[in-house]
Amino acid sequence: MNNKTTISSFFWQIIKPYKWWYLVMIPGPFVTAAFVFGYNYAIKLLLDVLTQDKILHYGDFVYPVGIFLGSHFMVDIFFRISNYAEWKSQPQVRKDIMCKVYDYVMGHSYNFFQNNLSGSIISKIKSINDGYYYLFESIKHNLTAKFLISLLCAICLLCINSKIFIMVGLFTVGLVIVSMTLYRKLGVMQGEISNDYHGVIGLIADNITNIANVSLFASKKAESQSIINHQENISTPLRNKWFKLNFITEIIVTMIYSLFGISVLLYSIYLKNSGQITIGDIAFTMSMTFLFQDNIFGLFIEVKKFVNTWSDFKTSFSIMQIPQEKIDKTDATELKVSGGEVIFENINFGYENNNKVFTNLNLKIKAGQKIGIVGSSGAGKSTLVALLLKHFKADNGNMIIDNQSIYDVTSDSLRSQISLIPQDIVLFHRSVGENIGYAKKEANQAEIENAAKMASIHDFIETLPEKYNTLVGERGVKLSGGQRQRIAIARAILKNAPILILDEATSALDSETEQQIQKSISDMLETNKATVIAIAHRLSTIKHLDRIVVMENGAIAEDGMFDELLAKENSKFKALWDRQVNGMVL
Template sequence: MTLRSSDSAGDPFRRTLRFVFSQWRRQPALALAIIACVVVLTLVELLIPLLAGRLIDVVADRLADRRTSLDAAIEIFIGLAGMGAAMVALRFGLFRGIVRFTLHMMKQVAEEAFWRVQRFSTDWHANNFAGSTVRKVSRGMWAFDQLNDTLMLALLPAVSVLVLATISFGLRWPVMGLVIGVGSSAYIVFASLMALRYVAPIAQLSNRWDTRLGGTLADAITCNPVVKAFGAEVREDLRLGRVLKRWQSRTRLTWNRAVLNGSVQQALLLTIRLSVTGGVIMLWWQGQATAGDVAYVLTTYGVINGYLHNIGDHVTNVQRAVNELEELVGFHDEPLGVEDRAGAVPLRVTEGRIAFEKVGFRYPGQVRPAYTDFSLGIAAGERVGLVGHSGSGKTTFVKLVQRLYDLDAGRVLIDGQDIAGVTQTSLRRQIAIVQQEPVLFHRSLAENIAYARPDASLAAIQEAAKLAHAHDFISRLPKGYDTLVGERGVKLSGGERQRVALARAFLADAPILILDEATSSLDSESEALIQQAMERLMRGRTTLVIAHRLSTVRQLDRILVFDDGRIVEQGDHDTLIARPGGLYRRLVERQMGGSSSLMVA
């Protein structure tokens, strides 16, 4: 029987099961041991009713010698006790094995999913809710627990019991074997089709809304400061309420279908039970079965019924677990976006020269290219400002230097090395970046500052903080450098977050420095102090400064003026401000209220 959730979902279902079995093959010895243990345990479970039937025959035989009957009964009792002990031991070993097997698998798939998510493209992360991603990974990881338990501890024993019982009955009473085999097989097929074709499709939709619910909650909670700033709590309540209403309707339909499915299965099981009971009574009446045989058949069917009773639930659980795994398995089908090439080598930076050679680049999903045949050279140690309107190409420039995207044409070189041929880790370790809106981990201030150099001493961390003028405010905190900063640094002010990010860049001590308006959140006094420190930091380093406030680029060696993916002007501040009608001059005049003379050094 081929398990399918629906015609449209069959391929994802099979792909997910192939993924699961590929994980099983990573622990082949343990998987085979678990399967063998289940089969033996099932065989023992079926032998117990057989011995119980023989015991009834022995004690019911009034013509036999009582002493002989007692000896036979004792032997059967010892056999039952031995089998009971064997079942306890086998069950203990089975569950110890499944615990080890499943936990190792859960750990492995979570690590691999996290590895891929960390390496997905910048666009992927921009287009996916962090909360939904976390839910997909955690839900998929726990789905392995349910799936392994269902397949190994429920479905495998059920199939084993059915096959062994059908063979056992069929060898002695062919008609009874036929009733058990055909009836049970028909029930399994029906229960599976109901679970997969009737319940599963709506369950998949319910799962999607469950994921969306998690994303909606995470989005609102993460952005709670914005919600509070605009007094939008009620608006977010209503937004969540709309999502919850759709989730509720889909989940209600899923549960109602499951209830109907269960009721139909109960009716089918009753039919099979009555057929077996009537059949064994007929065999007894015809003299083909003893009282012990009747007890054996009814007891054995009780075992079979126990497994069949939940077979539909087991198939549903498999489907549900597979549905919950589909999104995690999807991570393995998702291209990483930017990958290290085969044979990639570490980047070696000795000077810090940067060169763009005939670069062509277009963002995924966009028709218009960001760069066409773009070429530029930046000398080692040169301090360069990048200015221009929003969308002009200055942010794209620094993203390509970090190789956050692959090029459509041309090359980006650092010290003559094509960055597409070096490892991404080695490339980004040579670049320190301070973003306009710094992102901090919910970890201690010391850990955040030392993120680029986790082995840095506390003294080095404190020195970097002093250079960034962060040491004083950190020292005033009750726990100092051990203070947790909250999710994304929410416990700190904007200026404090910026100083921590600057301290991180100081400590990184990288040969290439990128500053994305790194003083934008500072007050005037702090900005002046930071500018002095940054002047020291930039010495001897190739520095790219994305400037929104043009006052920050006055002292740089060169200013590149971007417009529509091209450099339309370049030179130092004095040269550009003196150019009548120039774009840079117009930008300065707009910021200074029309008086460019204020900006002349």
């Protein structure tokens, strides 16, 4: 799917497997219109029989009663068939829409999710699924039936009296011109309201996700006031604009509607007094006229609702028209890692704001080697990891793992060969066991518990109310930072990938917890022949590694062993070390 995807093509892809069930549903609205005609025509016939100047027999009523009962029978049969078709298709259609939208959104790059509020994305996904339901219900049960009833009434009026038909036609044309002009404006306003609504939902979701920060900085009132200000300054004026135009629209449509009904009634009385129509005809004419009037008015109300829903749907559907940033080649292969050698070759990269991070960066990490990458904030350490994981694509250059360019392999196969323990551990709102087992989909309980034991978290898990089935809360809020880190280590142990990245994995922890976590990591590394890339803020945590790389302004300033770099009097690493020692940041 790309930015040229239309709503119609999207719907056709969804509906196509169930097209025969949709065809079965089509006769329903037609039969409804036929029933309304049959019912009122039966009343006309009945009145004509009753006004005859003769003795009536039961046989005289067979025809009108037969039409009346036959109409009831037909509408009931066809609607049961339509309901069955709806039952066989709609649950699957709703499922397919949700899955297709979710799959497309999840196919976006890491950069997309960095630049868009998650709450706004979720709101649009929900609105697409709900929007289809409202549009389907509107077309099937309201718009089509009212349109067909109005059309059939107009045909009946034409057959009875062409002058009444012309009068009805003129009023209808005027109503259509006025209504559609105003409804189009209402639709544009509804699109603006929908855009604003998704934005507000995004802001609210952002506040809820960051409730710890909101509470910590005593900002609940400030955040609430921010939402109130947005509502008062943007949301409410937009809605007031819509309601004002809607109010004017309703007055105009009602005036046309009332004038139309009075005119037809007066003209029908004139025709009766002049002997041009019978009592049955006038009863049928008035019933068809008022039925037409009622349905045409209802039709325009439904059109207004449809336009509003459609505008909201289009706004939400825009998320399906944002092109996916394709990093993988169409012929990308699976990455095969035998040793874990990693090479950064002439890497050039800058973010969208043209802030250049790397210029011709070169770095080679031998298979099984354990290196530490250090440097001040903004030196490019985390960006290097993001490029290796293909969260971003380098402007120029190449990254090679065991003689395979990462741009020639699929992102999934690349990431399946890399374990990452980040500084900020985010867990799913699932059980402890599920969060650990996420690293290996086919892992059994014994493997999960063994990984937890190696990460020194098993004993703690056993104290929880549901043990490994205990829910950790959204983003893992029920656990401490150290506990989340241990679960992340357990995941890395379970995954057992040939390349391990530690992105300042312990910098946010207190010294005691850091030492415990560091021991767990050291134990893991002793049993693992993986290539290790450790980004560190506290230099004491990388003393045991094979090699230290010092980065400065996106370039490699120094490269060597810990003791070797520390022994150099004017080395940048020694300067970093001295600052930490003097500041007691060990």
